[in-house]
Structures are given as C-alpha cells and as structure tokens.
Amino acid sequence: MSIPAPPRRRFSKMHGAGNDFVVLDLRDGAPPPTPAEAARMADRHRGIGFDQLLTIEPPATPGAVADYRIWNADGSAAGQCGNGARCVAAWLRRNGTARAARFAMGSPAGRIEADALDDGSFRLAMSVPVFAPARIPLVAPAEAARYVADGPFGVLAFGAASMGNPHALIEVAASASAPPGSALAAVDAAGIGAWLQRSGRFPDSVNVGFAEVLAPDHIALRVFERGVGETLACGSGACAAVAILVRQGRVDRAVRVDLPGGTLHIDWPSDDAPVSMRGPAAFVFEGEWWDEGTDAHG
Template sequence: MKFTKMQGLGNDYVYVNCLKEQVENPPEMARRVSDRHFGIGSDGLILIRPSDSADFEMEMYNADGSRSEMCGNGIRCVAKYVYDYGLTDKTSISVETLGGIKYLDLTVEDGKVSMVKVDMGKPELRAEAIPIVCERGTEECVVDEDSLLGDEAVSEYMVETNCKKVIDEPIVVDGMEYQITGVSMGNPHAVVFLEDVKGMDIEKLGPRFENHERFPKRINTEFVRVIDRETIEMRVWERGSGETLACGTGACAAAVASILNGLAERKVTVKLLGGDLLVEWEEETGNVYMTGPAVTVFEGVIEEGA
C-alpha cells in the first residue's frame, strides 16, 4: 500500500489515496502507522476518497484508531495532495468530512500548493451539540449587558442560536477549578485561558480534561494565553492523539473563544508549537477562515504483513 507522510505545522498524518488503494481495517491501520517506534510515526491516518457531494472526502482516524470528524491541518494537506498529485487542477475545492463540507482555496507556487485557506464554516456553540454537559442546567441563554462582549454581531449570534452555551463556565479538574468555553468546529473543543501555557503539565492535565465526565464524547482541549488582541499562543491536547504540535480546528476554536470572551479582535494570529495560523471569524457571514501551510514529508510503501 502506497502512502504519503504530510504535515501542517508539525501536525502530521499518513495519507492514503483510496481512489487507487484499499484499506481493509482503517482503525487498526491508524494505530499501526501512527506508532513512532514501530510504525511510520504520525498523529493519525487520513484516507482520501471520492465523494458524491464534494470534490473529495477526507476520512480521518486518530492515533488510537478512533474516528474523528475534522482536522484543520489535515484538510489543508488533503488539498495539497489532490492538487500536487494531479487529482484536480482546481485551486478552489470542496472536501466532505464528518464535520460537514469544507471549502478550500489553494495558493500555488512553482506548480505546488504552499498555503491553503479553509472556510471552516460557522462555529457551533450549543452545549448539547458540542457536546458538553452544561453546569448551569437546562435554562435557555439569557443575553444581557454582560453577554454583549463589545461585539454586536456575537451577541446577535447568541440570540439567533437561542442555545445553552458554555462560555467562561467553571469546571473542576483534578481538584482545581478552571474556566472553559465550549466550541465545535465540526469536532468538540474546550478552551481554557491560562497565564502560563509553556510551563503547564499538559501530559497530566490533558487526559483529565479529555476524559472528564462533562464531555460525553471526550474533548480536544486548548490551553491558551492571550498575548494581545491580535495574537494568542496555544498548546493543545487532542482527543485520541495526545499533545500535538498544532491543531487547526483547535486554533479556530481558541480564536472564537477569545472573541466570545472579549479578549481578541476578529482576526487573530494563533501561535502553536509547530508555527502560526491566521484565523478570522468573519462578521458578515459568521464563518471562520483559517490560513496556513501544508508540506509533503516523504512517500513510501507499506508491505503486507510488515
């Protein structure tokens, strides 16, 4: 089976062109290829398939073999793969995911894709849809002066969704109280603002959040420090993969959470361990746009039974 190793800001996956190749047991293959000692080494496995509703389909598995809805860094690499390997000649494509159809604009330099802008769609804030068990119970949102956050469009969005939301809400993890903001970008995220993200023990705290009882489908957790109103830094613990160097959906969730909490402007540079992403929550459409690089690392062949 032929494969391609690709990465977006160090968030690396093994890609298989399933227009030509067949993967019999994707969860087991994901665990096998992701092993950094006995496998190829990756944060997971992404299968590129044909789609009836978009140009291509992205089928994604985490390093532990669990299926994931969406990956922002992963989908940028899908765009690079299908263009660079001649599966399309279009510089604007659509990709079907479990988190919905995403639309991507490709920047091509010397015949190869270097940067990709992804329309990530509208963020989902309804607690039951993320899903997050809401600490405040079943009451509907109440939009008052404290909910305005200095942003009229955000407030209108809250009113329109008429939802139970989790914004700056307390959670007790390992005996300590934290404040979380819940956002889905096609997959679930809990954003936690801290004064120090570099010195935190993410190997201890990350799994505690991921498997907390308030997250019935587990959670991706972003630990965020606000540098200024246009810049935030972030570390991420990804559900099923552990800490990764970058998470595109997580960067979008962190930017949205920063805006919802009145801490940032609508266009934010998100600094991750693997590099920077530019995220914009557009006021007019309500959609989130993410721009970043995509890189091919190497190609190879997995022999049957190896």
C-alpha cells in the first residue's frame, strides 16, 4: 500500500532589513498551515527558517489588491508586521497583482496604503498609534506617557502603544564615555523582554523594544518580539518606538531608525495621522515545501 505524498507548497523567501519571511500564495483556496506546520517550517535547521510566515489571500478589504495574514515562528497569529507588509507589497508588485506604483493591501490590522519607490524601496502608511491601555492591551489604571514595572531587573520605565499589535518601549540611556549604540548593545533584551511578556501587564503578550536616542531625528533600536524572540528588525516596532518617543518629547516626528539588520525611516506627521514607514524589501530565493511532520523537508 503506497503512502500518499505530503502536500507541496510553493514559497518565496524574503527579508526586510534582515527580518525574514516565508510568503505563501493561498489565493487558490489552499488552507493556511496549521500552527504545528508553521512552526516546523520556521525551524532554521530542519525547515526553511523565518521570523514570520506571510499568507497572500483574496482581497476582502475594500479597494485592496490582496489581503495578507501573519504567523509567528511558533505558529501563533500576529496582528501586524511592518517589514512583512513591505515584503508583501514587493511580492505583489513582482507578481503583477499590483500594477500601479500606489496600491492598497488588507492586513489583520486594517487597510494599508503602499507606494513603490524608484529606488526599489517601499513606503507604507501604517495605522494611527493607539495609546489607550485597554486597546493595547495593557493593565494600567490610566493612560500615561510612561509606565513602571518592578521585577528582577529593577524598576523599568516603559512606554506602550499598539500599531495593530502591542508594543512596549524601554529607553536605554546613552553613555557619554562610550560610542553611540554601545549602551543599547549591552542590554539583556532577551531576559528583560521575556520577563515583561510574562509579567501579566500585557494580557496578549507584547513586543518589547529597546531604544537609544542618538539625536532628535535618529535612534538605534532592538526588538524582542512575541512568538519569535529578538529579530534583526521590526517595522511595527520602529513605528511604535518613534510614536512613543514623540509622545514623551524625546524625538522629532521624522526619525531614522537603525536596527541590527538595517535602517528604516519613520514619519509621524501629526497625532491623528498614520505612521509612515520607508525601507527595503528583498527576495532571497524561491522553493517548494512538503510537510512530513517532524521529518519535514524544504
């Protein structure tokens, strides 16, 4: 008796400033991967490897050329991903689905406007930042520019916002006697990030950013993402960081954000405007995945 072959999935491997993705086209009605399959695909030794999985789906958002969904490396669903959104935009342009230089996409957090720029980068109008604790969600008695958590790492002051997914931001004080960015590099991002995620302050967990302000228009940023761990870049984290720091009076409304994997340019024109993000999107390779459970191959 022959054993049926596992289903095959064509995929594109992409990255935005080092934040890497697998893109699946599900517009033919194919089901999305189960959480277990997504986690196997994410395995960097036995699978393809990625920070997030992106599924392209038929447009359900008015005016959008396509919708997309986001899955973390542990198989959990995500609400937004700025670097992933740029990769989706680049994929739709190369595929021919988005023929115009300006087009709209539907995301789990709502409609996103995309512009394909002449230098190959993409500019996206993300959502308007949300600071109300109940909508982040964050357990806090009232909305504030800064909150405090006391734990094994001492008293941590942090800002919080939602960009369609929850973010906390801890500012790292620059050292006058050390090169710019060195204080940020020394931070225990995994330890602090994992503790804050488990602290109970964020009922849906949280992406934890660590920022060092280098100038009013320039910051360095690291992000420990929920369901993934620290990544080379986080687009929604960069948007949230700038919005939080603007609200705290620490930076201007147009900021260069240097992440371990590259640079993003973030603009927040006014409090009621969407945050704009500009950055790269790159294709790495194409492939075919077939799932054989714990013995998966890619």
